[in-house]
Amino acid sequence: MTVTEIEEKRAVRRIAVAFAISALAGLSLAAVYVSGGQVQAEGLLLFLALAGLGWGLAEWAAKLLPSGPEVGDYADPPRPGAEREVAEVVEEGWEESFGRRKFLFRMLGAAAGAMGLALVFPIRSLGPSPGTSLLRTAWRRGSRMVREDGQPVRAADLAVEGILTVFPEGQTDQADSQTVLIRLDPSVVRPVPGREDWTADGLIAYSKICTHAGCPVGLYRVATHDLFCPCHQSTFDVLNGAKPIAGPATRALPQLPIEVDDEGFVVAKGDFSEPVGPAFWNMPQ
């Protein structure tokens, strides 16, 4: 036997082994399925079945088939009739039709344009008009604060440095109304001028929606008294009107004016100080 014959024989043996592994893996895969399925086993057996096929075929092509290199031409041989440039044919046809009837061509353009315009309108059905929906939330004067499960919040429920996520009563599905209620030591709060009576017994409420990209400002860091957004790391100073002190946010978290009613429940005195959430182009400044 010559060297090539020996090599060829070895290649044939290897390819046969690869296909055999693939076949065995395929049968085992079916068995795994029948016996209830198991993700790691399925992945491994699929790998063996597919890799066996792939390896066998690759070896087949590399060792048992002519591999060239062969030489060809980039340009295809010219076809009869191809001498005349296609652009000429198009131009000729254009002149015969639209080119000679300029008026009709313009009318055709007007009709097509008008229809195109009309077909844009149904896009409007995809969503409501923004209207004032971005400017307001569900909070109203006298809205009682409730937790996510609908349970009302009493002023006594929160210890100093305690925090709760609250909604207006009956509106726990209104995502834009989510609010953080924090109890602070009343002596440390520096209220924003004009908002001196927006807090009650050290309770202070801010919109929970980050003014940067709208994530919930989920993390209250007691040591530094700041609210931290885990998405893009905007940080808001709770003691100082929730002004941004780090990260990409540029605007303070809107504050909700609150008071404690006669029964000890926390209620809102109105809507937020500004529109909540991420900014938009015509947002009131």
Added chain:
Amino acid sequence: MIVPKVVRWMDERLRISGFSKATLRRIFPDHWSFLLGEIAMYLFLILVGTGIFLTFFFSPSAREVVYNGSYAPLRGQHMSQAYESLLNISFEVRSGLVMRQIHHWSALLFVAVIVVHMMRVFFTGAFRKPRELNWIVGLTLLTLALLAGFSGYSLPDDLLSGTGLRIGYSVALSIPVVGTWLAFLVFGGEFPFGNIISRLYVIHILLIPGAIGMLLGLHLAMVWRQKHTQFAGPLRSETKIVGTRMWPTYAIKATALFFLTAATVCLLAGLFQINPIWVYGPFDPAKVSAGAQPDWYLGWLEGGLRLMPPWEVRAFGLTIPNPFFPGLLIPGLTFNILYAWPWIESKFITKDREAHNLLNRPSDVPVRTAIGVAGLAFYAVLFVAGGNDVIAGLFNLPLELVTRSLQVLLLALPLVSGIVTYRICRQLKNRGAARHAHGHVIVRTSDGSFETVEPEKA
């Protein structure tokens, strides 16, 4: 043999001989980097196959249900039907989890291979005349692949993907003048948008794959028509193509590559967990998880949002919100420059308007290569910034220090890497030119051996 018989039967009726003979004799140049696009195509096929399986069990509904399945930690919880059906695919449907994981791993690799394929095309100048159109089709395919990924990983309605959607909504909202309307039309209203899942579902399983399928066909047809580019070498020229014939060698090799690609994603899917939505929990608009990263191909956008300083434009009562700049301006510029690149280059850099079938080595066009490397450095820093909290935690560094350093790197690294790349390319080019000009010099040393030396030393 049955195959030749079938072919003969077809030929007698459809007269396929003329076209098919030319097809079977087609020559494909051999180089490992020419296989990248092929791998992307195979991944698309795998995505369609596994995706069809998943559609039979997924329910794109926001209707609230109480979970009562076999995953104990979530039992009794309120969730959308979409999330519940994904839990069922993962825990109840036999071989559902492996299908889901193959689908997700293939999606990650699909975008990755397209990006590497595009880098190959860019750095070798394969986009030059006459292939500018295919560059445009290819870029559109990349855009669609990104949208397919985002729309797909938002479908489970878990806490992580819901957060991704609301960030996407905030970025849409930030567009000047049309942002509010656009966001409301795309998402169907104000956050948390009632029917976004069913909308994304149609986009994910019909519109995007349909568009990818059509453009992929066009992409291949153009490669077919123009034939594949090749690197310079013996017998190879602008008019002569050298390689392997389509039938049988290349076809069998290509089939082998399909199976090996499929084998790789199956191994990953079996052994490496991906997107364990049951860990994240169902979406709740008032909750968010820390250390949340999107799928890798959106990392650069997430990084941009994190690195952007707290600036925004306010003038004449109007606002250009902060997320607009990293979220839309940077990707907008990126894709516009990429789309225009073949023309930018031929007009301002190489002034070369000839048609080419021979590829460049990256050192042949130092300016292009330098700009490409600088661009890659820029996106790499953005990508790393997408995990700035992970880095800060891993190395126990203050988060602000990590962010600040990355902001500096974002500006410095592209500049430095671009200049260094340019220098290296110039040097390689000059050395190559000198060798061509003077030829190789072979000298015989005193002990009788032979050695090749630089021409100037001879």
